[in-house]
Amino acid sequence: MATIDVPHQASFLEDAEALRKACQGWGTDEKAIISVLGHRNAAQRKQIRLAYEELYQEDLIKRLESELSGDFEKAVYRWVLDPADRDAVLANVAIKKISPDHHVIIEISCTRSPEELLAVRRAYQARYKHSLEEDVAAHTKGDIRKLLVALVSAFRYDGEEINTRLANSEANILHDAIKDKAFNHEEVIRILSTRSKMQLMATFNRYRDDQGTSITKKLLGESGDEFLVALRTAVRCLNDPKKYFEKVLRNSIKRIGTDEDALTRVIVTRAEKDLKEIKDLYHKRNSMPLEQVVAKDTSGDYKAFLLTLLGKED
Amino acid sequence: MAPFLLIALLLVYLFTLNSFKAKKMGHPAEVEVLSKALSGIGVDEKSLVSILTKSHHEHKRSIRRGCSQFFFEDERQFERWNDDAIKTLKGEFKRFKDAVVLSLMHPWERDARLLKKALKKGPQQYGVIVEIACTRSSEQLLGARKAYHSLFERSIEEDLAAHIKGSERKLLVALVSAYRYEGPKVKEDTAKSEAKALLNAIKNADKRRLIEDEEVIRILTTRSKPHLKEVYEQYKKISGKSITEDFEAELFLKETIECLCTPHTYFTKVFDTALRVDANEDAKKALTRLITTQEAGNFKGVSAKFAHKIEERVKGAYKDVLLGVLARGEMNGQV
Numbered sequence: 001m002a003t004i005d006v007p008h009q010a011s012f013l014e015d016a017e018a019l020r021k022a023c024q025g026w027g028t029d030e031k032a033i034i035s036v037l038g039h040r041n042a043a044q045r046k047q048i049r050l051a052y053e054e055l056y057q058e059d060l061i062k063r064l065e066s067e068l069s070g071d072f073e074k075a076v077y078r079w080v081l082d083p084a085d086r087d088a089v090l091a092n093v094a095i096k097k098i099s100p101d102h103h104v105i106i107e108i109s110c111t112r113s114p115e116e117l118l119a120v121r122r123a124y125q126a127r128y129k130h131s132l133e134e135d136v137a138a139h140t141k142g143d144i145r146k147l148l149v150a151l152v153s154a155f156r157y158d159g160e161e162i163n164t165r166l167a168n169s170e171a172n173i174l175h176d177a178i179k180d181k182a183f184n185h186e187e188v189i190r191i192l193s194t195r196s197k198m199q200l201m202a203t204f205n206r207y208r209d210d211q212g213t214s215i216t217k218k219l220l221g222e223s224g225d226e227f228l229v230a231l232r233t234a235v236r237c238l239n240d241p242k243k244y245f246e247k248v249l250r251n252s253i254k255r256i257g258t259d260e261d262a263l264t265r266v267i268v269t270r271a272e273k274d275l276k277e278i279k280d281l282y283h284k285r286n287s288m289p290l291e292q293v294v295a296k297d298t299s300g301d302y303k304a305f306l307l308t309l310l311g312k313e314d
Numbered sequence: 315m316a317p318f319l320l321i322a323l324l325l326v327y328l329f330t331l332n333s334f335k336a337k338k339m340g341h342p343a344e345v346e347v348l349s350k351a352l353s354g355i356g357v358d359e360k361s362l363v364s365i366l367t368k369s370h371h372e373h374k375r376s377i378r379r380g381c382s383q384f385f386f387e388d389e390r391q392f393e394r395w396n397d398d399a400i401k402t403l404k405g406e407f408k409r410f411k412d413a414v415v416l417s418l419m420h421p422w423e424r425d426a427r428l429l430k431k432a433l434k435k436g437p438q439q440y441g442v443i444v445e446i447a448c449t450r451s452s453e454q455l456l457g458a459r460k461a462y463h464s465l466f467e468r469s470i471e472e473d474l475a476a477h478i479k480g481s482e483r484k485l486l487v488a489l490v491s492a493y494r495y496e497g498p499k500v501k502e503d504t505a506k507s508e509a510k511a512l513l514n515a516i517k518n519a520d521k522r523r524l525i526e527d528e529e530v531i532r533i534l535t536t537r538s539k540p541h542l543k544e545v546y547e548q549y550k551k552i553s554g555k556s557i558t559e560d561f562e563a564e565l566f567l568k569e570t571i572e573c574l575c576t577p578h579t580y581f582t583k584v585f586d587t588a589l590r591v592d593a594n595e596d597a598k599k600a601l602t603r604l605i606t607t608q609e610a611g612n613f614k615g616v617s618a619k620f621a622h623k624i625e626e627r628v629k630g631a632y633k634d635v636l637l638g639v640l641a642r643g644e645m646n647g648q649v
Contacts, residue, residue: 153491
């Protein structure tokens with residue numbers, strides 16, 4: 001469920017005016033920005049941008065980019081974008097790093113619905129004049145490339161049907177592939193990147209029933225083995241995305257310095273989806289509410305913004 | 315008196331014998347018309363109607379006796395239809411119906427069904443998968459993938475990956491999964507370096523099969539068509555040959571490159587093969603597929619090139635469809 005709190009009626013013109021006011025004059029009224037944008041869903045934010053453009057002949061996003069800075073700016077920028085556009089930006093940032101962030105690409109391609117992923121591919125082309133798979137392929141090599149390209153190119157069937165015989169045989173294939181450390185990568189990639197999500201969950205369950213442990217535990221290995229790590233991430237994203245996101249959040253805060261990129265990414269991308277359930281999972285797992293930990297580890301406007309997205313009342 | 319009678323009888327006998335002979339040879343004109351109407355691609359419905367409506371019992375018998383490619387003498391003394399001939403005719407009569415059905419079908423459903431059929435038929439038909447994946451626009455290919463979900467409750471990549479075991483699997487799955495950028499922007503430097511990479515792969519083809527070369531697959535299955543056309547040009551510059559020539563040994567790669575970079579060459583080839591006298595059923599079916607799925611503008615120049623062959627080999631309503639589609643292509647080059 002979503003965590004943000006939005007009004008039923010919103011006047012986009014009023015919102016645009018409020019934002020304009022917040023950006024005018026000496027300094028910026030960050031609180032006003034948070035109080036408007038932090039309480040609008042994607043459809044409303046889009047309308048606000050259009051209203052702002054019409055009123056002031058200026059792109060709201062560009063204005064915010066110039067007025068804000070640091071982690072706060074990054075978070076607001078990502079928040080204001082359309083979800084598909086946002087994912088395209090996140091993917092591009094991940095690809096262009098000297099050492100690409102495979103897990104972000106896997107996260108996007110495996111936790112979004114098939115239609116959402118298609119929208120991301122379209123948005124990516126519109127923005128970067130390349131296809132997503134083209135850029136992923138050009139910046140990776142070997143088995144990682146094969147896995148990632150297959151994952152971003154997938155257009156999975158989204159039905160509920162499960163073929164139990166198939167789940168059984170593919171659970172066996174996965175088992176055999178993992179058992180011989182000389183992996184049959186082709187078959188693993190085939191199964192993970194083409195089967196429907198429902199079918200995959202049936203396969204993973206079957207694996208657990210047959211082997212006594214979950215497939216993710218069996219995939220634990222050398223953290224130096226890039227491909228193995230990527231595989232594990234893919235399986236976790238496909239099998240139980242909320243659990244995966246909880247772990248990302250936990251890890252992002254645990255570190256000596258907070259991993260703001262990860263923290264922002266999860267909160268911003270899930271606030272309108274299932275952040276509530278992720279929060280509950282976090283609380284259960286860590287005996288502490290997520291808001292408390294975020295409040296302790298972050299500061300200033302960035303903190304205020306995150307807490308708003310997490311559902312804190314003003 | 316007796317000799318007179320004998321001569322008269324002899325004359326009557328000879329006359330009857332002659333007319334018997336004449337009936338046995340049939341009415342040569344109709345036999346030829348029938349043979350023509352039923353050979354080639356499609357059937358000449360008009361000629362057939364006129365033969366059938368004009369013919370009476372005796373007439374038909376002499377036609378049967380005159381057409382040895384369709385009828386043979388059964389051991390129990392009757393002229394029997396050749397079973398293989400009936401089968402062939404069934405196919406030719408069906409050609410127009412297939413063209414109608416395919417033509418009216420939504421392009422997405424059409425492509426989804428063609429892909430499924432090709433997969434089912436096996437490796438000799440995988441070329442159809444290449445054709446569809448490479449000659450459709452990005453949105454059309456996505457549409458085909460959606461229709462595939464509706465029709466078969468699986469994704470196309472799932473079925474391809476699970477059923478194709480050979481080395482062509484990677485190529486085919488990647489081709490149908492592509493969502494290529496369609497803008498005109500092309501980086502010459504990148505095209506140059508990728509042409510070099512392809513040349514490199516050719517040089518090492520004895521050590522590693524082209525269809526298993528990572529870079530070959532990456533370039534052909536992810537790059538935009540304008541970019542690939544530039545790679546094609548750059549390759550010619552540095553090697554003096556065309557990529558299609560050098561990739562001759564790997565059929566699927568060759569067709570991939572043709573469909574992506576020089577589609578007109580590919581279409582001309584399909585027409586040529588289909589209109590040969592020894593064309594097989596797959597080749598003829600390819601003709602129907604092309605004229606019902608491709609933009610008419612892709613066939614510019616084809617009608618001029620093949621006018622004579624079409625006149626000779628194609629019949630009836632099917633021919634009208636073919637000529638109509640080609641004519642539209644000449645007219646304005648657009649659908």
